[in-house]
Amino acid sequence: xxxxxxxxxxxxxxxxQTLTSLIPYTIEEAYEVAAALxxxxxxxxxxxxxxxxxxxxxxTQLTSEAGQFxxxxxxxxxxxxxxxxxxxxxxxxxxxxxxEIKAQWEAxxxxxxxxxxxxxxxxxxxxDNLPAILQAQKLQKRAANVGFDWPNIAPVLAKxxxxxxEVEAELDAEHIDxxxxxxxxxxVLFAVVNLARHAQVNPEHALRRTNLKFKRRFxxxxxxxxxxGKTAEDMNLEELEECWQQVKRDSLA
Numbered sequence: 001x002x003x004x005x006x007x008x009x010x011x012x013x014x015x016x017q018t019l020t021s022l023i024p025y026t027i028e029e030a031y032e033v034a035a036a037l038x039x040x041x042x043x044x045x046x047x048x049x050x051x052x053x054x055x056x057x058x059x060t061q062l063t064s065e066a067g068q069f070x071x072x073x074x075x076x077x078x079x080x081x082x083x084x085x086x087x088x089x090x091x092x093x094x095x096x097x098x099x100e101i102k103a104q105w106e107a108x109x110x111x112x113x114x115x116x117x118x119x120x121x122x123x124x125x126x127x128d129n130l131p132a133i134l135q136a137q138k139l140q141k142r143a144a145n146v147g148f149d150w151p152n153i154a155p156v157l158a159k160x161x162x163x164x165x166e167v168e169a170e171l172d173a174e175h176i177d178x179x180x181x182x183x184x185x186x187x188v189l190f191a192v193v194n195l196a197r198h199a200q201v202n203p204e205h206a207l208r209r210t211n212l213k214f215k216r217r218f219x220x221x222x223x224x225x226x227x228x229g230k231t232a233e234d235m236n237l238e239e240l241e242e243c244w245q246q247v248k249r250d251s252l253a
Contacts, residue, residue, distance in 0.1 A: 001061040019062055026055045038208050084108065106145050122146050133204050136193040144197075153198045160195060163188040220247045 004014040029052045036044035060071040085108050087093035088101060095101045113124050122142040126135065143149065150156055167184045170176060196203035221243045225231055232240060 001057050005061055005065065014058075017058070017062070019059060022055065022058060026052075029055055034204075034208065038205065038212065084112075131204070132189075133193055133207065136190050137197060137203060140194055140197055150198070153195070156191070156195050156198050160188065160191045163191045217244065217247045217251065220250075 001014075003009070004011045007015070029048065033045070033048040033052050036048045056074070057071060060069070060074055064070045083090045085105055087108075088095040088104065093104065095104045109125075114120070122145065123139060126138050126142065128135075130138070140149075163184065167181070167188060170181045170184050193203045196206060221240065222232060224243065224247075225235070235243070
């Protein structure tokens with residue numbers, strides 16, 4: 001990385017990068033890691049983890065050049081944080097259950113925020129630019145940690161039905177308010193993320209798997225149509241639905 005950033009012999013593209021210009025590439029690499037993990041392709045996982053690690057190396061090369069901090073300092077700070085947040089492993093605490101460990105973790109993080117002089121809020125530290133599903137999940141977890149949560153899954157399901165009814169009401173209005181409709185659909189999505197949290201399902205992983213399943217099945221339709229000398233555009237909705245159901249039946253066979 002130092003060689004790539006060498007002012008005389010380095011790569012022009014690498015030389016013009018900044019901490020902020022790298023952000024889109026880092027996000028892209030993180031998603032590519034997630035995709036490889038979902039697919040379970042070990043060679044791809046190894047490759048994508050390397051690409052993500054390269055992002056960290058790149059950032060710390062830039063900060064090293066600016067005399068701010070190095071890769072080793074980042075790694076050391078992370079190690080210190082892990083030790084500090086696991087006193088039941090590295091210290092004398094006796095937390096054993098998941099609930100005890102979780103409560104201990106949150107208490108330590110709250111203490112860390114207080115020591116930094118951060119404005120006290122259960123949502124402190126949750127970035128505004130997180131992907132929406134991940135942000136919703138984090139907001140709900142933080143609220144649940146202070147008791148703002150339903151005790152079981154039944155009212156969560158009822159809330160989803162309530163939110164869907166509000167979407168239907170907006171759609172049935174004589175003049176649809178697009179902003180209000182967007183708000184109501186957002187409420188449905190938020191409630192579904194809450195359902196996933198209560199069911200101990202990662203909503204991002206669940207949706208990613210469904211996306212892949214949809215893509216795989218529709219591509220199977222395209223393959224069958226191609227073998228018959230047709231395309232999806234040649235079919236009407238009823239015919240495509242019949243193809244979809246056939247592919248679905250075959251995948252379950």
